[in-house]
Amino acid sequence: MNRAPTHITGLVLIDTTIPTPPPVRRAALLFIFITVALDVLAMGVVIPVLPHLVEQFTGGDIGTAALWVGLFGTVFALMQFLFSPFQGALSDRFGRRPVILLSNLGLGLDFILMALVNTLPLLFIGRILAGISSASFSTANAYIADVVPPEKRAGSYGMIGAAFGLGFIIGPAMGGYLSGIDLRLPFWVAAGLSLANFCYGWFILPESLPPERRAPFNWRRANPVGALMLLRRYPQVLGLATVLFFSQLAHYVLNSVFVLYADYRYQWGPQQVGYTLALVGASNAVVQAGLVRRVVPWLGERKALLAGLSFGVMGFVLQGLAPNGTWFLIAIPLMALWGFTGPSLQALMTRQVDMHEQGRLQGAVASLASVAGIFGPYLFTHVFASFIGERASWHLPGAPFLLSASLLAVGVVLAWRVTRKPR
Secondary structure (H helix, E strand, O other): OEOOOOEEEOOEEEOOOEOOOOOOOHHHHHHHHHHHHHHHHHHHOOOOOHHHHHHHHOOOOHHHHHHHHHHHHHHHHHHHHHHHHHHHHHHHHHOHHHHHHHHHHHHHHHHHHHHHOOOHHHHHHHHHHHHHHOOOHHHHHHHHHHHOOHHHHHHHHHHHHHHHHHHHHHHHHHHHHHHOOOOOHHHHHHHHHHHHHHHHHHHHOOOOOOHHHOOOOOHHHHOHHHHHHHHHOOHHHHHHHHHHHHHHHHHHHHHHHHHHHHHHHHOOOHHHHHHHHHHHHHHHHHHHHHHHHHHHHHHOHHHHHHHHHHHHHHHHHHHHHOOOHHHHHHHHHHHHHHHHHHHHHHHHHHHHOOHHHHHHHHHHHHHHHHHHHHHHHHHHHHHHHHHHOOOOOOOOOOHHHHHHHHHHHHHHHHHHHHHOOOO
């Protein structure tokens, strides 16, 4: 066991004794990478397919279909909010391996359900189950904290971010291509991938949390409110989690209004939008997989966090004010540098929390991100509509992007205050 001095963060005395992590198997970390990529693919494959499937069920009524699609998005985020801390607490009690494997199995079975259903209520149930099953991000992050030394975690979380980018590139592209063959085919393919990953993990994935480091399961801590209460015990973590919330909320402008904004302002059709999303995913993957592990150790986690948030502010301002599509595209690589934020935040937070509470920490963080997913789409779509409507006193289509820039600017100030060294 490596010893480090005890220090004070805020008003909380934290023992920074760092247990020596178990040996890291590259195959195990590769499995975690694939698991996250598949979870993102599970969400991404639905983007081009689900609205058309819902439209079929509503008899071609686009208005009704839009209401259902919005409801599906909200309930998906709500399930993530409710079950991320539950999975995190389960993984602290029973280990990471069974929770991750059950998540993969559940996701595969859920895709089969959505491939077979023929009514909206059953499809709605499928989206509920998808939100529950794909809430394994918190456990995957806790696995990384178990097996990777603190000084190398930012690079590993960068690889997780690259998995997000990879899933976001492949998912929508695969869903769009396969749906041209059969509208249900993307669900069958995604089910096959998830179940194959379950079988692969059954033989490859070792447990990362030894029995002596496990914590008793507590229902009060396994619910979202109880999980968030954990953050109050670590003042710096609470501040960093708030920064993460602002960052996640700002990100939902892309999910919510990008397609509408590009069509309204630049007259981009589905093909241009698809190419742009591919560029976004590829740029993010380059930053997360290639730059994070080099830049974060060079700058330090605090400076990398502040730099990432600042790049996000500049990127959103440029996208919100871009006079043409070319300027919008120029902003994408700049926005990708925002990717320094997530790994730096994760590394800083995991340093402040006891090893036996890493799963609950990640559950609480995932719940905050899910809250952003519940409210973000409503916020940005209404801001967009307000600034392009006939009654708008100020015609500003880019207002949602400028709002995101403002949220990140608040994050910069808060991150600077929370991470500065006490005098």
